[in-house]
Amino acid sequence: MSQAILQVMIRGRVQGVGYRAWVEFQATTCGLEGWVRNRRDGSVEALFAGTPKHVADMVALCRHGPPSSRVDSVTSETASVDELNLRKAGEKFSVLPTV
Helix, strand or coil, rough: CCCEEEEEEEEEEECCCHHHHHHHHHHHHHEEEEEEEECCCCEEEEEEEEEEHHHHHHHHHHCCCCCCCCEEEEEECCCCHHHHHHHHCCEEEECCCCC
């Protein structure tokens, strides 16, 4: 089975509104691997790995976000499997500290 790995940047009102927790919940529900973290510039960065359909569905979900957020833009680029190494040991999907 092929695997897609995308690194995604989400901009808008996405910090302080539960966006990271929402991403973690949605991604694990979809069976994806990866991580999510806040960035000091106010954006949220995430990495999703899984079947191409599930990754594409997750990116589409990120365009809407949880009800209290306002997503202005979502950009994505292909990432390498090495990016998955940022996860916390033993976790399939991690919430990482702010960078």
